[in-house]
Amino acid sequence: MKRGRNSRSTPFPQRLPRAFMPTRPVPPKPAVHVVSLETAQDRRAFMRAQMDRMGIPFEFFDAIHGARNPDHYLFKKYNDKKRLSLRGAGASLRLPQLGCFASHYLLWEKCAQADAPIIVLEDDAILLPPFLSFYEHAAGFAEEHGLVWLQPSRKVANQAGRSIGKVGSLTVKKFAKGFAGTTGYMIAPRTARILLEYCSEWIYPVDNTMDRFYDHKIEAIGLDPVCVAQDDDFESSINIAPAGRKRSVSDSLRREWVSLKDTVNRTAHNLAFHIKFTLR
Numbered sequence: 001m002k003r004g005r006n007s008r009s010t011p012f013p014q015r016l017p018r019a020f021m022p023t024r025p026v027p028p029k030p031a032v033h034v035v036s037l038e039t040a041q042d043r044r045a046f047m048r049a050q051m052d053r054m055g056i057p058f059e060f061f062d063a064i065h066g067a068r069n070p071d072h073y074l075f076k077k078y079n080d081k082k083r084l085s086l087r088g089a090g091a092s093l094r095l096p097q098l099g100c101f102a103s104h105y106l107l108w109e110k111c112a113q114a115d116a117p118i119i120v121l122e123d124d125a126i127l128l129p130p131f132l133s134f135y136e137h138a139a140g141f142a143e144e145h146g147l148v149w150l151q152p153s154r155k156v157a158n159q160a161g162r163s164i165g166k167v168g169s170l171t172v173k174k175f176a177k178g179f180a181g182t183t184g185y186m187i188a189p190r191t192a193r194i195l196l197e198y199c200s201e202w203i204y205p206v207d208n209t210m211d212r213f214y215d216h217k218i219e220a221i222g223l224d225p226v227c228v229a230q231d232d233d234f235e236s237s238i239n240i241a242p243a244g245r246k247r248s249v250s251d252s253l254r255r256e257w258v259s260l261k262d263t264v265n266r267t268a269h270n271l272a273f274h275i276k277f278t279l280r
Helices: 041-054 073-077 080-087 095-114 130-136 138-144 189-198 206-210 249-279
Strands: 031-036 059-062 118-122 125-127 147-149 162-167 170-174 184-187 221-224 228-230
Touching: 031 041, 031 095, 041 125, 041 130, 059 095, 073 095, 080 249, 095 118, 095 189, 095 206, 130 138, 130 170, 138 162, 138 184, 162 249, 184 189
Parallel strands: 031 059, 031 118, 147 221
Antiparallel strands: 118 184, 125 228, 147 184, 162 170, 170 221
């Protein structure tokens, strides 16, 4: 069919009006899980009051009580012989430490299965004002960083680290050492899967394992200002040292050698990170 001389085709608009342009869906905020023994009612009341005050939905995750469940199926992952070969006699992980490891391991499984990031808090966490800002921007963190620590590092002074960006009002930092403790962190599903594979064998406590970024390649990323702090008024049910025994010379030398190797590997990893970050 021929068009008349004066007929004109209507051009297709190059840009849709703003009202009709597709918008990117806003990712849901991560679920918040508070790790707590079922019997720790004082701690649960403490956390519930903080969460209610901030208006943040959450749920308690019943922690594994190691002493009451000494035969928990996950404890089979613990290699005591290998730990003693690295740390010396008398350095076995205690049942509360294994229970803590199992609790976080199960949450990583939950994160991986749901294929969505989660925020993990322990029940002695003090939520600081920046926590609410982090929670509002958590989706942005999860897209960029697989593991974000919300607590201060106990291994470096003044939260000293290399600034690698900002999300909202929070500065994102890469730390040269780990954080010591698992008071609060956010983890993405891809990182949860890496940790699950890495933790097919347990040798160190869960926080020391997570701090081995130079081994499993999950960077030590934290925030400034920090979002949570640990309430030291609550007595620890995990880090209660057994009666001391004098360490032999051979055990001391073994520990020093292992520590030296870790230091060399951590330093090499950090150097490679800084070179790559500078040149990008």
